[in-house]
Amino acid sequence: MPYFGTGVEYALHCLLWLAGPLERPPSSRDLADMQGISPAFLKKIFPKLEKAGIVEASGGIRGGYRLARPAETITVLDVVDAVEGPKSLFDCQEIRGRCALFEGKPPKWSTQGVCGIHAVMLRAENILREELARTSLASLAAGVLGKNGLPARFPDQVRSWFADRQTAREEARVTGMRSR
């Protein structure tokens, strides 16, 4: 099992689109359909991003999600933490204190301070987190959408797809209301 699950991947891919200019905030359904990913799964991820202050929902017919703060201030680590919640590389079980010599009564010195093995893992985890905090959503989006070989018109085509989708949905609702 990878450490960061599919939820992190889906969230980052969606946020890349929210980081760019969009006519109206897309719904999580729009984002799922545009990217060929599970709408039901994505629907569970957006409340986590909202709770973490990464996106905000705007209700109503034109309802959808937009970034809650500038893409420059949202890091990959923020997204990972929002989606995955608290988790750690290593779960220290304090084996130090279980030594047979202690006969079930570990002396204080045996478990004082952080275990040397745990300390190595904590250091590695901090370095991992620092690295993920180094990349913002803005720079990630610039890299992905400015990639060599990507047609210049592609981002606009995606934006049009979202706009068409939203217009169609709105028209369907208005027609539905009229026919009642």
Place this chain on the structure above:
Amino acid sequence: MPYFGTGVEYALHCLLWLAGPLERPPSSRDLADMQGISPAFLKKIFPKLEKAGIVEASGGIRGGYRLARPAETITVLDVVDAVEGPKSLFDCQEIRGRCALFEGKPPKWSTQGVCGIHAVMLRAENILREELARTSLASLAAGVLGKNGLPARFPDQVRSWFADRQTAREEARVTGMRSR
């Protein structure tokens, strides 16, 4: 779930003892009992360490495990890789190619090169691995056994525990053979 499982923790704690001077190579059962950890689980871990060239088994009545190479040349990363096998922080599902605009036929440019999101994760994974490769078993053992507050006689007491255990086992076998 932590990324590195209990197997890594058990393996590192055992290897710390194998890194020091021991009269004879302890069995995985000796190591489990001395540390109050599951002998059945530990028994499954040692063949992995052996396969990775970290420990070697010596058979016979006095059979047990010893390091296969100097503790200075074994890193925490070596142990993690031996116990966990190939695993990765992030599993890229190439969502780029699923865009609705492509209608099931992603153009070559859409999945060319590494996805920007995957690239961030690969960079983080490399940095994590580099950090784990920085600590050798020798320096880990020196840190753990040289810890402030740890009684100077403690490592020797543990070594005596192993020696007594092995002597008792050997005597029991010899007695068993004589009584046949």
